[in-house]
Amino acid sequence: MNDCKFLGRLTRDIELKYTPGGTAIAEFGLAVSRSYKDKSTGEYGVDFVECQVWAERGETVAKYFSKGDPILVHTEARLDSWEDKEGKKRSKISFNVNSFEFVPKNDGASHSTSVTSNSSPSDVVVDVEENEEIPF
Numbered sequence: 001m002n003d004c005k006f007l008g009r010l011t012r013d014i015e016l017k018y019t020p021g022g023t024a025i026a027e028f029g030l031a032v033s034r035s036y037k038d039k040s041t042g043e044y045g046v047d048f049v050e051c052q053v054w055a056e057r058g059e060t061v062a063k064y065f066s067k068g069d070p071i072l073v074h075t076e077a078r079l080d081s082w083e084d085k086e087g088k089k090r091s092k093i094s095f096n097v098n099s100f101e102f103v104p105k106n107d108g109a110s111h112s113t114s115v116t117s118n119s120s121p122s123d124v125v126v127d128v129e130e131n132e133e134i135p136f
Contacts, residue, residue: 002076004095006049007103008032010069016062026058027051030073051075053097061100070103
C-alpha cells in the first residue's frame with residue numbers, strides 16, 4: 001500500500017498550472033517537522049516534500065492556502081524520472097495528494113475540514129499526445 005500522510009506548513013505559495021486539456025495541477029513544497037529531537041542540537045529536524053494536487057482539488061488548494069499555512073495531506077509517493085538538458089538521468093520522489101484537511105492556524109479554532117474525492121489521480125484524463133511534452 002502506497003499511503004503517506006504529512007502535517008506541515010507550505011514553504012511557498014502554490015503554483016497552479018493547467019495541462020493543454022485544461023486539468024489543473026497545483027504544486028507546493030511542505031515543511032514537515034520530525035517527531036524526534038537531534039541529540040547534538042536539541043531541536044527537531046525538518047524534512048521538505050514536494051506535493052502535487054490534480055483537478056478540482058488542486059484549484060481548491062490554490063484558492064485557500066498560501067505560504068506558511070498549515071495543512072494535512074494524504075498522499076501517494078511517486079518516483080519521477082527524466083533526462084536533464086545535458087542528457088543525465090535524473091529522478092526525485094514527489095507526493096500526489098489524494099485528499100487534504102484544513103488545519104487551524106493557532107487562532108483558537110477547534111475544527112478541521114476534510115476534502116476528499118472519489119477519483120484518484122490515475123482517473124484524471126489528460127489530453128496529451130504520447131510523445132508531447134507538458135508545457136511546464
